[in-house]
Amino acid sequence: MTDTVLQVRNVSKAFGAVQASDGITLDLRPGEIHALIGPNGAGKSTLIAQIAGALRPDAGSVWLSGQDVTALGVAERANLGLARSFQVSAVAMDLTVLQNVVLAACGAQRRVWRFFRAALRDERLIAPARAALARVGLTGEAATIVADLSHGQRRRLELALALVLEPTCFVMDEPLAGLGADGSAEMTALLAGLKAQAPILLVEHDMDAVFALADRISVLVYGKIIATGAPDAIRADSDVRRAYLGDGE
């Protein structure tokens, strides 16, 4: 059990009569990509929010590297090594690409409470920021205002922001959302290279990408995990086919 990076234990969350999370248990092991799939409204985003700390579960607990983080907020979990990306890009639109990534470096290095030295002149912040931009192929856009980026570039910026945190695990909410065929292929390649650095909990609708990338897949339907297993086993699972992959009916 100690070698799981992230663990969700019996997490439940209800909004009124809707049981968005119903006793969910899942884990993330070193070196793997664990995909979480499920139809719209299955409760994926609610689960992500509880893992990241934006929502408190009604019951159950979340563990990060063997530590119970259920009571901690988003920023504290980020400091403990959880890097999340957002379904809808959440970035500072009026700042430049480099400023956004440097901001993440400030957070990662706990260098926020500095009031005099220019952030963009601090090599300890700039160097990791530029390295992350190079990895996602945004070096040429460093000085561009984020509002002027294309959608695909913004998705890659989102990834760079997570990279700079040097996390112990990534939690990614639909990193391929809205990307064209070329963009999806690029992003899939990037994600495949990322799992060597830290395991990824991947929520994604693009089934080609999921089955290409995932080491394990969990299927969430109406707040319950109905199956967890290797991609081949999931593809063959009759419950999953009925509930999600649109087989038969």
Add this chain to the structure above:
Amino acid sequence: MRRERIVNAALAVLLLGFPLWAYWAGEPFLITLATRAAILALAGVGLNLALGTGGLVSLGHAAFFGAGGYAMGVLAWHAQMYAPMNIAGFEIAGTKSMPVIWLVAVLTGALLASLIGALSLRSSGVYFIMLTLAFGQMAYYFAISWPAYGGEDGLSIYVRNGFPGLNTLDPIQFFLLAYAVLMAVIWFMARLQVSPFGLALAAARQSPARVQAVGIGVFRLRLVAFVISGAITALAGAMFADLNRFISPTMLNWHTSGELIVIVVLGGVARLYGPVAGAILLVTLEHVLGGFSDFWQIWLGLGLLAVVLFARGGLVGALAGRAVAHD
């Protein structure tokens, strides 16, 4: 960026050059007007950190402005009456020394801002505006019902407080002092804006979820910004009181908060020299239009409307173009 630098330099030169010309021309009243603009600009610079960079629309900054004013008034009143204060059994003499008064004003403003901020920053949007307004009005009514220091009538301080090495009663010397303080604070703000703290504060305005996700607590970030903002506005309040040699609850009224917002919006929200432009414009309009009609504020209102509709970056934005990231 370069255009904004030129606009900033022009504003700094204008604000310095006008009273120097007035001194040469023997017009002490115009020097006082320029001093008023410099001090209001300072208050605006304080508010701009919260409102502009932080996106925290505070309708309660009069509380800090007035707290600074009362810090000056109380200390100077005890000094001119030769009556020491009695705080928790300790006898503390008043003072007529500006540096000491400024220090007390800054600390009072910071303390008040940390209290109001800690309570108000738990909400956001319209609720934040209403909470700051409510706390500001509480301070206002507290001052009105506090008879020891003049209550509704306020307090007059007969002689302007002193600054080592200067004759503050000489208008041009007092102006230069206010101008120097304004420039020092703007220099500090320029550093702050590009620092990691300033970067995080600006990012928290645009995407608080992202700032949290990179491990930075947004509440604490905003609270620190609010405290710095309140402290600077309180410093301006102490100097404003010294300019008029008079304090009254009016300084704490929400009209004052509104006027500070007008200064920031007219000049340019989140622009370094926005409040300088706004204060110069407001004081000029007040003086020039006020000479024509008692209802000059209707023209101010129309001007404000024009800025909001056509020049979102205020005067500085209209002159310097889109805000570009600093390095």
